[in-house]
Structure formats: structure tokens, C-alpha cells
Amino acid sequence: MVVCWKPQRQRIRFRKLQIFDISRNAFVGSLPDRYFKNFGGMVDAIENMTHDEKNVFQQFIDINLTLKGLDQTLQRLLKTFIMIDLSSNRFSGKIPVSVGRLNSLKYLNLSRNTVTGHIPVSLGNISNLESLDLSWNRLDGKIPSELVRLTFLSKLNLSMNNLVGWIPLFKQFSTFPNDSYIGNSGLCGDPLTKKCERIDGKPMIPQEDDDDVSGFIDGFGWRSVVMGYGCGFVVGMGIGYIIIRSGRPR
Incomplete structure (x- = not known):
């Protein structure tokens, strides 16, 4: 109709x-x-x-x-x-x-x-x-x-x-x-030649919904990794020293 x-x-x-x-x-x-x-x-x-x-x-x-x-x-x-x-x-x-x-x-x-x-x-x-x-x-x-x-x-x-x-x-x-x-x-943004920029003037790339992933990465940056390794090293050395001082276990 x-x-x-x-x-x-x-x-x-x-x-x-x-x-x-x-x-x-x-x-x-x-x-x-x-x-x-x-x-x-x-x-x-x-x-x-x-x-x-x-x-x-x-x-x-x-x-x-x-x-x-x-x-x-x-x-x-x-x-x-x-x-x-x-x-x-x-x-x-x-x-x-x-x-x-x-x-x-x-x-x-x-x-x-x-x-x-x-x-x-x-x-x-x-x-x-x-x-x-x-x-x-x-x-x-x-x-x-x-x-x-x-x-x-x-x-x-x-x-x-x-x-x-x-x-x-x-x-x-x-x-x-x-x-x-x-x-x-x-x-x-694509397909235009004009790229999107942040307030600081740097180009931005739009991403899909990955807030959870980015939040995980931000929460565990390089500083956290270094601190983790450092603590692990200190604890390991302490346990080794105690074993050596106390003698080999039977």
C-alpha cells in the first residue's frame, strides 16, 4: 500500500x-x-x-x-x-x-x-x-x-x-x-583523516568495552611488580638463613 x-x-x-x-x-x-x-x-x-x-x-x-x-x-x-x-x-x-x-x-x-x-x-x-x-x-x-x-x-x-x-x-x-x-x-577518527585528540593534544584510539582489563593493568603496574619481587626475595633469603643456622633437617 x-x-x-x-x-x-x-x-x-x-x-x-x-x-x-x-x-x-x-x-x-x-x-x-x-x-x-x-x-x-x-x-x-x-x-x-x-x-x-x-x-x-x-x-x-x-x-x-x-x-x-x-x-x-x-x-x-x-x-x-x-x-x-x-x-x-x-x-x-x-x-x-x-x-x-x-x-x-x-x-x-x-x-x-x-x-x-x-x-x-x-x-x-x-x-x-x-x-x-x-x-x-x-x-x-x-x-x-x-x-x-x-x-x-x-x-x-x-x-x-x-x-x-x-x-x-x-x-x-x-x-x-x-x-x-x-x-x-x-x-x-577513521575513515576521516581528522584524528581524535585528548585534552593534552595526544591522539586517542577508541577501544571496545575493556574497562575491566585496563583497570586490572592499571592496578598492577610495574611498581607493584617490583615490590612483589622484592618482598619475595627478602622472605626467601630469611627462610634460607634460618635453615642454614638450624642445621640440615633429618
Whole structure:
């Protein structure tokens, strides 16, 4: 089911909607949070879909969509094809947290708007997401580390925003090129040429969660090792001296 954008005052339904494409228009205002909350067809889609609904998707012919940054014509849609494309409009405000509950979503494109605020941590819950495009907006803050949970993500575009901090280097994020992050002067780390620095000006290398290991090493530095060997040597010499003075034991 494909729908055009027609704001209405009555109760919003669209509970079985699985393709929401209103890109390349001139819509204004905040992103439609109340719509996202009603997109039940984008939550656990396969489990909730009936047999008749699965067959309907094969009847669509010649649908023009923008997927992973490329314009494509699809002659057949799979039952798992679920997307939201609000790109090239004039939407403003923050990205609603409710988008994160749409765990069956595969393509999310909010590019070329004037969206502000941080990238919601809840986007890391969209486990089936394959393409995420938030480029050409006014997003700020850090890239949430929760996004590394998106193991199916093959296309990422966060360019031309105001993002800052480290770029996650783990899992899928280690495969994305420089183009995914350009235009964010506050970002640092691979694959960008700008390296992250500490307050003292020395470069920093982001690491995974190894606080326990580093704490162990810090707690037992070279001073502790030397003291341990020293104490052991003194105790050993003392025991040897006592044995020699007391004679060889029978």
C-alpha cells in the first residue's frame, strides 16, 4: 500500500501501511510522530501478515523508488519490503523516538530536510534496517554507539550535518567509506583523516568495552611488580638463613 501525504484531523489509521513515500515535495512542519506511532504494519511485519496480504505484494508492477541513494524501478515487491522516504522536503524539528519501534523497517530516508537535534538512540532497535540516510540536515551531537547493533546496515549517509565526536569503528561501521561522514567538521577518527585528540593534544584510539582489563593493568603496574619481587626475595633469603643456622633437617 502506497499513500500520499494528506493531513487530516480525524484519527490516523494506516495500521497496515508498509511503504510510506512522500519524497520530493514541499511539506513543512515537524516529522509526523503520530503517523509513526500508528504504522503497525512496520512492526513484526512477517509475523503479523496474513496469507492474503503476502500475495498482494506480488501484484505491484513498475514502482519507482529511491533505494540506497539510487533511483530504481521495482517490478515485484517482497513481503518484507518496508520503507519510509520523507526526503527532499522542508520537515523540521527532531527525529521522533517512536521511529525506533518500527523494527521491520528496511529503508529509512530523511535526507535533505531541516531536521535538528540528536540522532535518537532508539534507531539502534530497527534490527532489519539496511539503509539509513540522514544527510543534508542540521543534526548535532554524537553518533549513538547503539547504531552498531544494526548488523544488516549496508548503506549509511550522515554527511552534511553538525555531528561531533568519535565515529564508531565496530561491526558494520568499519565498512562505511569517508563519504558517509563528510561535511561534519566536529567528527573525527577513521575513515576521516581528522584524528581524535585528548585534552593534552595526544591522539586517542577508541577501544571496545575493556574497562575491566585496563583497570586490572592499571592496578598492577610495574611498581607493584617490583615490590612483589622484592618482598619475595627478602622472605626467601630469611627462610634460607634460618635453615642454614638450624642445621640440615633429618
